[in-house]
Amino acid sequence: MLVAGGAGYIGSHTCKALARADFEPVVFDDLSNGHADAVRWGPLVVGDVRDSAAVSACMKAHAVSAVIHFAGLIEVGRSMHEPALFWDYNLNGVASVLAAMRVNGLNRIVFSSTAAVYGQPGGDSGELLDEDAPTVPINPYGESKLAAERLIAAHCRAHGVQGVALRYFNASGADPEGEIGEAHQPESHLIPLAIEASLGLGPRLTVFGRDFSTPDGACIRDYIHVADLAEAHVRALDAPVGDAGFVALNLGLGRGLSVLDVISAVSRATGRATPFTVGPRRPGDPAVLVADPSRARAVLNWRPAHQTIDDIVATALAWRLNPRFGPASATSAARVA
Ligand SMILES: NC(=O)c1ccc[n+]([C@@H]2O[C@H](COP(=O)([O-])OP(=O)(O)OC[C@H]3O[C@@H](n4cnc5c(N)ncnc54)[C@H](O)[C@@H]3O)[C@@H](O)[C@H]2O)c1
Numbered sequence: 001m002l003v004a005g006g007a008g009y010i011g012s013h014t015c016k017a018l019a020r021a022d023f024e025p026v027v028f029d030d031l032s033n034g035h036a037d038a039v040r041w042g043p044l045v046v047g048d049v050r051d052s053a054a055v056s057a058c059m060k061a062h063a064v065s066a067v068i069h070f071a072g073l074i075e076v077g078r079s080m081h082e083p084a085l086f087w088d089y090n091l092n093g094v095a096s097v098l099a100a101m102r103v104n105g106l107n108r109i110v111f112s113s114t115a116a117v118y119g120q121p122g123g124d125s126g127e128l129l130d131e132d133a134p135t136v137p138i139n140p141y142g143e144s145k146l147a148a149e150r151l152i153a154a155h156c157r158a159h160g161v162q163g164v165a166l167r168y169f170n171a172s173g174a175d176p177e178g179e180i181g182e183a184h185q186p187e188s189h190l191i192p193l194a195i196e197a198s199l200g201l202g203p204r205l206t207v208f209g210r211d212f213s214t215p216d217g218a219c220i221r222d223y224i225h226v227a228d229l230a231e232a233h234v235r236a237l238d239a240p241v242g243d244a245g246f247v248a249l250n251l252g253l254g255r256g257l258s259v260l261d262v263i264s265a266v267s268r269a270t271g272r273a274t275p276f277t278v279g280p281r282r283p284g285d286p287a288v289l290v291a292d293p294s295r296a297r298a299v300l301n302w303r304p305a306h307q308t309i310d311d312i313v314a315t316a317l318a319w320r321l322n323p324r325f326g327p328a329s330a331t332s333a334a335r336v337a
Protein backbone atom coordinates (compact mmCIF):
# COMPACT_ATOMS: atom_id res chain seq x y z
CA MET A 1 0.00 0.00 0.00
CA LEU A 2 1.54 3.36 -1.04
CA VAL A 3 0.75 6.04 1.55
CA ALA A 4 1.71 9.41 0.05
CA GLY A 5 2.08 11.89 2.91
CA GLY A 6 2.14 9.03 5.43
CA ALA A 7 4.63 10.82 7.72
CA GLY A 8 2.03 13.46 8.52
CA TYR A 9 -0.71 13.64 11.12
CA ILE A 10 -3.61 11.73 9.55
CA GLY A 11 -1.32 9.63 7.34
CA SER A 12 0.68 8.21 10.26
CA HIS A 13 -2.48 7.24 12.15
CA THR A 14 -3.73 5.56 8.98
CA CYS A 15 -0.47 3.61 8.64
CA LYS A 16 -1.01 2.25 12.13
CA ALA A 17 -4.56 1.20 11.23
CA LEU A 18 -3.33 -0.36 7.96
CA ALA A 19 -0.72 -2.43 9.80
CA ARG A 20 -3.39 -3.58 12.23
CA ALA A 21 -5.40 -4.75 9.20
CA ASP A 22 -2.34 -6.63 7.84
CA PHE A 23 -1.35 -4.19 5.09
CA GLU A 24 2.24 -2.99 4.77
CA PRO A 25 2.16 0.83 4.45
CA VAL A 26 4.97 2.13 2.23
CA VAL A 27 5.25 5.83 3.06
CA PHE A 28 6.26 8.27 0.31
CA ASP A 29 6.79 11.70 1.87
CA ASP A 30 9.10 14.67 1.35
CA LEU A 31 9.10 15.33 5.12
CA SER A 32 8.28 18.98 4.47
CA ASN A 33 5.64 18.77 7.19
CA GLY A 34 5.89 15.15 8.31
CA HIS A 35 8.09 13.34 10.80
CA ALA A 36 10.33 10.36 10.13
CA ASP A 37 9.67 9.23 13.72
CA ALA A 38 5.99 8.84 12.87
CA VAL A 39 6.77 6.24 10.17
CA ARG A 40 6.79 3.00 12.18
CA TRP A 41 4.78 0.42 10.34
CA GLY A 42 6.65 0.11 7.04
CA PRO A 43 9.40 1.67 4.93
CA LEU A 44 9.85 5.41 4.33
CA VAL A 45 10.77 6.66 0.87
CA VAL A 46 11.68 10.35 0.90
CA GLY A 47 10.49 12.15 -2.24
CA ASP A 48 8.16 14.75 -3.70
CA VAL A 49 4.83 13.45 -5.06
CA ARG A 50 5.07 15.91 -7.93
CA ASP A 51 7.99 13.81 -9.21
CA SER A 52 6.00 11.15 -11.04
CA ALA A 53 9.04 9.08 -11.99
CA ALA A 54 10.08 8.84 -8.32
CA VAL A 55 6.56 7.85 -7.26
CA SER A 56 6.44 5.26 -10.04
CA ALA A 57 9.82 3.82 -9.06
CA CYS A 58 8.64 3.52 -5.45
CA MET A 59 5.46 1.73 -6.55
CA LYS A 60 7.51 -0.72 -8.59
CA ALA A 61 10.17 -1.32 -5.95
CA HIS A 62 7.59 -2.12 -3.27
CA ALA A 63 5.02 -3.84 -5.54
CA VAL A 64 2.17 -1.79 -4.09
CA SER A 65 -1.42 -2.52 -5.08
CA ALA A 66 -3.19 0.77 -4.26
CA VAL A 67 -2.59 4.34 -3.13
CA ILE A 68 -3.80 6.44 -0.23
CA HIS A 69 -2.96 10.05 -0.98
CA PHE A 70 -2.54 12.49 1.94
CA ALA A 71 0.36 14.56 0.59
CA GLY A 72 -0.37 18.22 0.21
CA LEU A 73 -0.70 21.59 1.87
CA ILE A 74 -3.45 21.92 4.42
CA GLU A 75 -3.88 25.35 5.96
CA VAL A 76 -6.91 27.31 4.84
CA GLY A 77 -5.49 30.68 6.01
CA ARG A 78 -2.13 30.19 4.28
CA SER A 79 -3.88 29.29 1.04
CA MET A 80 -5.36 32.79 0.90
CA HIS A 81 -1.83 34.23 0.72
CA GLU A 82 -0.08 31.56 -1.37
CA PRO A 83 -2.72 30.25 -3.81
CA ALA A 84 -0.34 29.12 -6.55
CA LEU A 85 1.59 26.93 -4.12
CA PHE A 86 -1.63 25.19 -3.00
CA TRP A 87 -2.74 24.52 -6.57
CA ASP A 88 0.70 23.14 -7.39
CA TYR A 89 0.99 20.76 -4.42
CA ASN A 90 -2.64 19.75 -4.21
CA LEU A 91 -3.50 19.35 -7.88
CA ASN A 92 -0.19 18.60 -9.63
CA GLY A 93 0.70 16.18 -6.81
CA VAL A 94 -2.44 14.17 -7.55
CA ALA A 95 -1.91 14.31 -11.34
CA SER A 96 1.60 12.98 -10.84
CA VAL A 97 0.42 10.07 -8.66
CA LEU A 98 -2.37 9.19 -11.10
CA ALA A 99 0.18 9.07 -13.93
CA ALA A 100 2.40 6.76 -11.87
CA MET A 101 -0.61 4.55 -11.11
CA ARG A 102 -1.22 4.16 -14.85
CA VAL A 103 2.37 3.20 -15.48
CA ASN A 104 2.14 0.53 -12.78
CA GLY A 105 -1.40 -0.66 -13.52
CA LEU A 106 -2.79 0.26 -10.08
CA ASN A 107 -6.53 0.61 -9.95
CA ARG A 108 -7.55 2.18 -6.62
CA ILE A 109 -6.84 5.55 -5.02
CA VAL A 110 -8.20 6.85 -1.72
CA PHE A 111 -7.84 10.61 -1.56
CA SER A 112 -7.79 13.11 1.33
CA SER A 113 -10.44 15.62 0.47
CA THR A 114 -12.06 18.13 2.78
CA ALA A 115 -15.17 19.86 4.00
CA ALA A 116 -13.63 22.98 2.46
CA VAL A 117 -14.97 21.85 -0.95
CA TYR A 118 -18.43 23.00 0.21
CA GLY A 119 -17.47 26.62 0.72
CA GLN A 120 -19.83 28.72 2.82
CA PRO A 121 -23.02 26.76 3.30
CA GLY A 122 -24.80 29.57 5.13
CA GLY A 123 -25.06 30.93 8.63
CA ASP A 124 -26.50 29.18 11.63
CA SER A 125 -29.11 27.14 9.77
CA GLY A 126 -27.73 24.05 11.45
CA GLU A 127 -28.15 22.20 8.17
CA LEU A 128 -25.95 19.15 7.84
CA LEU A 129 -23.98 18.89 4.61
CA ASP A 130 -24.43 15.77 2.54
CA GLU A 131 -22.30 14.96 -0.49
CA ASP A 132 -24.89 16.40 -2.89
CA ALA A 133 -24.61 19.87 -1.33
CA PRO A 134 -23.24 22.47 -3.78
CA THR A 135 -19.44 22.54 -3.95
CA VAL A 136 -18.51 26.22 -4.08
CA PRO A 137 -15.21 26.58 -2.21
CA ILE A 138 -14.34 30.00 -0.79
CA ASN A 139 -10.57 29.55 -0.42
CA PRO A 140 -7.77 28.30 -2.71
CA TYR A 141 -7.24 25.28 -0.45
CA GLY A 142 -10.81 24.08 -1.05
CA GLU A 143 -10.63 24.96 -4.73
CA SER A 144 -7.44 22.94 -5.24
CA LYS A 145 -8.92 19.93 -3.39
CA LEU A 146 -12.15 20.06 -5.41
CA ALA A 147 -10.15 20.24 -8.64
CA ALA A 148 -8.11 17.21 -7.51
CA GLU A 149 -11.31 15.29 -6.75
CA ARG A 150 -12.63 16.10 -10.23
CA LEU A 151 -9.39 15.02 -11.83
CA ILE A 152 -9.55 11.70 -9.97
CA ALA A 153 -13.20 11.19 -10.99
CA ALA A 154 -12.36 11.92 -14.65
CA HIS A 155 -9.35 9.60 -14.47
CA CYS A 156 -11.58 6.85 -13.08
CA ARG A 157 -14.08 7.31 -15.94
CA ALA A 158 -11.39 7.44 -18.60
CA HIS A 159 -9.25 4.54 -17.40
CA GLY A 160 -11.67 2.23 -15.60
CA VAL A 161 -10.02 2.60 -12.19
CA GLN A 162 -11.60 3.27 -8.80
CA GLY A 163 -11.41 6.35 -6.60
CA VAL A 164 -12.73 7.26 -3.15
CA ALA A 165 -12.53 10.87 -1.99
CA LEU A 166 -12.87 11.14 1.76
CA ARG A 167 -14.04 14.62 2.70
CA TYR A 168 -12.80 15.02 6.26
CA PHE A 169 -14.27 17.64 8.50
CA ASN A 170 -11.90 18.69 11.32
CA ALA A 171 -9.36 16.00 12.14
CA SER A 172 -8.51 16.07 15.83
CA GLY A 173 -7.19 14.08 18.77
CA ALA A 174 -4.30 11.63 18.84
CA ASP A 175 -3.57 7.90 18.87
CA PRO A 176 -5.32 6.61 22.02
CA GLU A 177 -2.27 4.42 22.68
CA GLY A 178 -0.01 7.49 22.70
CA GLU A 179 2.40 6.39 19.97
CA ILE A 180 1.77 9.30 17.58
CA GLY A 181 -0.23 12.52 17.45
CA GLU A 182 -0.60 15.95 15.89
CA ALA A 183 2.69 17.85 15.49
CA HIS A 184 2.23 20.39 12.71
CA GLN A 185 5.04 22.94 12.60
CA PRO A 186 4.10 25.66 12.91
CA GLU A 187 0.80 24.56 14.47
CA SER A 188 -2.28 26.42 13.25
CA HIS A 189 -5.09 24.14 14.45
CA LEU A 190 -7.49 25.08 17.19
CA ILE A 191 -7.27 22.18 19.65
CA PRO A 192 -3.45 21.97 19.96
CA LEU A 193 -3.18 25.76 20.20
CA ALA A 194 -5.88 25.91 22.87
CA ILE A 195 -4.08 23.17 24.85
CA GLU A 196 -0.80 25.13 24.65
CA ALA A 197 -2.55 28.27 25.87
CA SER A 198 -4.35 26.44 28.66
CA LEU A 199 -1.17 24.77 29.93
CA GLY A 200 0.68 28.10 29.80
CA LEU A 201 3.10 26.62 27.23
CA GLY A 202 2.04 28.87 24.38
CA PRO A 203 0.52 32.27 23.78
CA ARG A 204 -3.03 33.22 24.65
CA LEU A 205 -5.41 31.84 22.02
CA THR A 206 -6.99 34.19 19.51
CA VAL A 207 -10.59 33.39 18.62
CA PHE A 208 -10.94 34.25 14.94
CA GLY A 209 -14.15 36.24 14.92
CA ARG A 210 -17.25 36.40 17.11
CA ASP A 211 -19.40 38.15 14.56
CA PHE A 212 -20.53 35.11 12.60
CA SER A 213 -24.24 34.36 12.35
CA THR A 214 -24.00 31.47 14.82
CA PRO A 215 -25.51 31.18 18.32
CA ASP A 216 -22.38 32.44 20.13
CA GLY A 217 -20.91 34.33 17.17
CA ALA A 218 -17.93 31.99 16.76
CA CYS A 219 -17.25 29.52 13.92
CA ILE A 220 -18.76 26.05 14.14
CA ARG A 221 -16.94 22.92 12.98
CA ASP A 222 -17.40 19.15 13.15
CA TYR A 223 -14.42 17.63 15.04
CA ILE A 224 -13.73 13.99 14.18
CA HIS A 225 -11.13 11.82 15.88
CA VAL A 226 -8.08 10.99 13.78
CA ALA A 227 -8.22 7.29 14.72
CA ASP A 228 -11.78 7.14 13.34
CA LEU A 229 -10.55 8.79 10.14
CA ALA A 230 -7.77 6.20 9.94
CA GLU A 231 -10.25 3.34 10.24
CA ALA A 232 -12.37 4.84 7.44
CA HIS A 233 -9.34 4.75 5.10
CA VAL A 234 -8.82 1.04 5.68
CA ARG A 235 -12.49 0.45 4.89
CA ALA A 236 -12.30 2.67 1.79
CA LEU A 237 -9.75 0.34 0.20
CA ASP A 238 -12.47 -2.10 -0.79
CA ALA A 239 -15.57 0.08 -0.62
CA PRO A 240 -18.05 -0.09 -3.51
CA VAL A 241 -17.64 2.88 -5.86
CA GLY A 242 -20.60 2.42 -8.23
CA ASP A 243 -20.66 2.51 -12.01
CA ALA A 244 -18.84 5.85 -12.18
CA GLY A 245 -15.86 4.28 -10.44
CA PHE A 246 -15.72 7.21 -8.01
CA VAL A 247 -17.43 8.12 -4.79
CA ALA A 248 -17.06 11.06 -2.38
CA LEU A 249 -17.86 10.50 1.30
CA ASN A 250 -18.13 12.91 4.23
CA LEU A 251 -16.24 11.94 7.38
CA GLY A 252 -17.53 13.78 10.43
CA LEU A 253 -19.63 13.12 13.50
CA GLY A 254 -22.57 15.19 12.31
CA ARG A 255 -22.33 17.47 15.30
CA GLY A 256 -21.20 21.10 15.25
CA LEU A 257 -19.21 22.76 18.03
CA SER A 258 -18.22 26.39 18.23
CA VAL A 259 -14.69 27.59 18.92
CA LEU A 260 -15.92 28.54 22.41
CA ASP A 261 -17.30 25.03 22.98
CA VAL A 262 -13.88 23.63 22.14
CA ILE A 263 -12.16 26.08 24.48
CA SER A 264 -14.48 24.95 27.30
CA ALA A 265 -13.64 21.30 26.60
CA VAL A 266 -9.92 22.08 26.73
CA SER A 267 -10.37 23.88 30.06
CA ARG A 268 -12.25 20.87 31.45
CA ALA A 269 -9.45 18.56 30.32
CA THR A 270 -6.57 20.62 31.72
CA GLY A 271 -8.43 21.76 34.81
CA ARG A 272 -7.30 25.31 34.02
CA ALA A 273 -8.84 28.30 32.32
CA THR A 274 -7.84 28.70 28.68
CA PRO A 275 -6.84 32.33 28.14
CA PHE A 276 -8.15 33.82 24.90
CA THR A 277 -8.86 37.09 23.19
CA VAL A 278 -11.25 37.73 20.34
CA GLY A 279 -9.59 38.84 17.11
CA PRO A 280 -10.80 39.46 13.59
CA ARG A 281 -12.04 36.70 11.34
CA ARG A 282 -9.36 34.63 9.58
CA PRO A 283 -9.68 35.16 5.82
CA GLY A 284 -11.17 32.13 4.08
CA ASP A 285 -13.02 30.77 7.15
CA PRO A 286 -16.67 29.80 6.59
CA ALA A 287 -19.06 30.20 9.57
CA VAL A 288 -20.36 26.63 9.83
CA LEU A 289 -19.22 23.25 8.48
CA VAL A 290 -21.00 20.18 9.84
CA ALA A 291 -21.22 16.81 8.08
CA ASP A 292 -24.09 14.55 7.28
CA PRO A 293 -21.98 11.37 7.46
CA SER A 294 -24.83 8.95 6.55
CA ARG A 295 -23.35 7.93 3.21
CA ALA A 296 -19.98 7.05 4.74
CA ARG A 297 -21.73 5.06 7.44
CA ALA A 298 -23.61 3.08 4.79
CA VAL A 299 -20.85 2.64 2.19
CA LEU A 300 -17.99 1.97 4.62
CA ASN A 301 -20.03 0.44 7.43
CA TRP A 302 -18.13 3.00 9.52
CA ARG A 303 -19.02 3.89 13.12
CA PRO A 304 -16.74 6.47 14.76
CA ALA A 305 -15.67 5.22 18.20
CA HIS A 306 -14.85 8.65 19.66
CA GLN A 307 -18.15 10.43 20.08
CA THR A 308 -17.48 13.32 22.43
CA ILE A 309 -15.25 16.39 22.32
CA ASP A 310 -14.04 15.52 25.84
CA ASP A 311 -12.78 12.17 24.57
CA ILE A 312 -11.09 13.82 21.56
CA VAL A 313 -9.44 16.54 23.67
CA ALA A 314 -8.31 13.98 26.28
CA THR A 315 -6.27 12.11 23.65
CA ALA A 316 -4.83 15.38 22.27
CA LEU A 317 -3.84 16.49 25.78
CA ALA A 318 -2.27 13.11 26.58
CA TRP A 319 -0.20 13.41 23.40
CA ARG A 320 0.90 16.95 24.26
CA LEU A 321 2.11 15.71 27.65
CA ASN A 322 3.79 12.64 26.14
CA PRO A 323 7.62 12.77 26.05
CA ARG A 324 7.44 11.74 22.37
CA PHE A 325 5.66 15.00 21.47
CA GLY A 326 7.24 17.64 19.24
CA PRO A 327 10.91 18.53 19.14
CA ALA A 328 12.26 14.96 19.05
CA SER A 329 10.18 14.22 15.96
CA ALA A 330 11.14 17.48 14.32
CA THR A 331 14.83 16.82 14.86
CA SER A 332 14.64 13.40 13.37
CA ALA A 333 12.69 14.67 10.33
CA ALA A 334 15.39 17.26 9.73
CA ARG A 335 18.07 14.58 10.11
CA VAL A 336 16.55 12.36 7.44
CA ALA A 337 15.78 15.23 5.03
N1 LIG B 1 -5.99 18.11 9.34
C1 LIG B 1 -7.27 18.24 8.97
O1 LIG B 1 -8.14 18.64 9.76
C2 LIG B 1 -7.69 17.92 7.57
C3 LIG B 1 -9.05 18.04 7.23
C4 LIG B 1 -9.44 17.78 5.91
C5 LIG B 1 -8.52 17.32 4.98
N2 LIG B 1 -7.23 17.18 5.34
C6 LIG B 1 -6.29 16.68 4.32
O2 LIG B 1 -5.68 15.51 4.83
C7 LIG B 1 -4.33 15.40 4.34
C8 LIG B 1 -3.40 15.17 5.50
O3 LIG B 1 -3.53 16.24 6.43
P1 LIG B 1 -2.64 16.29 7.74
O4 LIG B 1 -3.34 17.14 8.74
O5 LIG B 1 -2.22 14.93 8.10
O6 LIG B 1 -1.40 17.13 7.20
P2 LIG B 1 0.17 16.94 7.42
O7 LIG B 1 0.82 18.19 6.95
O8 LIG B 1 0.45 16.48 8.81
O9 LIG B 1 0.50 15.75 6.43
C9 LIG B 1 0.76 15.94 5.06
C10 LIG B 1 2.00 15.16 4.71
O10 LIG B 1 2.27 15.32 3.32
C11 LIG B 1 3.66 15.55 3.15
N3 LIG B 1 3.82 16.30 1.89
C12 LIG B 1 3.39 17.55 1.62
N4 LIG B 1 3.70 17.88 0.37
C13 LIG B 1 4.35 16.80 -0.17
C14 LIG B 1 4.91 16.54 -1.43
N5 LIG B 1 4.88 17.43 -2.44
N6 LIG B 1 5.49 15.33 -1.64
C15 LIG B 1 5.53 14.40 -0.65
N7 LIG B 1 5.01 14.61 0.58
C16 LIG B 1 4.42 15.80 0.80
C17 LIG B 1 4.10 16.31 4.38
O11 LIG B 1 5.50 16.20 4.64
C18 LIG B 1 3.25 15.63 5.45
O12 LIG B 1 3.90 14.53 6.02
C19 LIG B 1 -4.07 16.65 3.55
O13 LIG B 1 -4.22 16.38 2.19
C20 LIG B 1 -5.15 17.61 4.03
O14 LIG B 1 -5.49 18.54 3.04
C21 LIG B 1 -6.77 17.46 6.60
Ligand SMILES: O=c1ccn([C@@H]2O[C@H](COP(=O)(O)OP(=O)(O)O[C@H]3O[C@H](CO)[C@@H](O)[C@H](O)[C@H]3O)[C@@H](O)[C@H]2O)c(=O)[nH]1
Pocket (backbone or CB within 6 Å): 074, 075, 076, 077, 113, 114, 115, 116, 168, 169, 170, 171, 188, 189, 190, 191, 193, 205, 206, 207, 208, 209, 219, 220, 221, 259, 282, 285, 289
Ligand atom coordinates in the same frame (compact mmCIF):
# COMPACT_ATOMS: atom_id res chain seq x y z
O1 LIG C 1 -5.93 30.04 16.64
C1 LIG C 1 -7.03 29.69 16.18
C2 LIG C 1 -7.15 28.60 15.28
C3 LIG C 1 -8.40 28.28 14.78
N1 LIG C 1 -9.50 29.00 15.15
C4 LIG C 1 -10.83 28.64 14.61
O2 LIG C 1 -11.02 27.28 14.91
C5 LIG C 1 -11.75 26.63 13.87
C6 LIG C 1 -10.95 25.45 13.38
O3 LIG C 1 -9.75 25.95 12.77
P1 LIG C 1 -8.51 25.03 12.40
O4 LIG C 1 -8.23 24.10 13.52
O5 LIG C 1 -7.42 25.91 11.91
O6 LIG C 1 -9.08 24.13 11.21
P2 LIG C 1 -9.80 24.59 9.85
O7 LIG C 1 -9.34 25.91 9.39
O8 LIG C 1 -11.28 24.42 10.05
O9 LIG C 1 -9.23 23.56 8.81
C7 LIG C 1 -9.05 22.17 9.11
O10 LIG C 1 -10.24 21.51 8.80
C8 LIG C 1 -10.61 21.61 7.41
C9 LIG C 1 -11.91 20.85 7.22
O11 LIG C 1 -12.97 21.53 7.84
C10 LIG C 1 -9.48 21.00 6.59
O12 LIG C 1 -9.78 21.00 5.25
C11 LIG C 1 -8.17 21.72 6.83
O13 LIG C 1 -7.11 21.08 6.12
C12 LIG C 1 -7.86 21.65 8.30
O14 LIG C 1 -6.69 22.42 8.55
C13 LIG C 1 -11.96 27.68 12.78
O15 LIG C 1 -13.24 28.19 12.97
C14 LIG C 1 -10.93 28.76 13.11
O16 LIG C 1 -11.39 30.06 12.76
C15 LIG C 1 -9.41 30.05 16.04
O17 LIG C 1 -10.39 30.69 16.37
N2 LIG C 1 -8.17 30.36 16.53
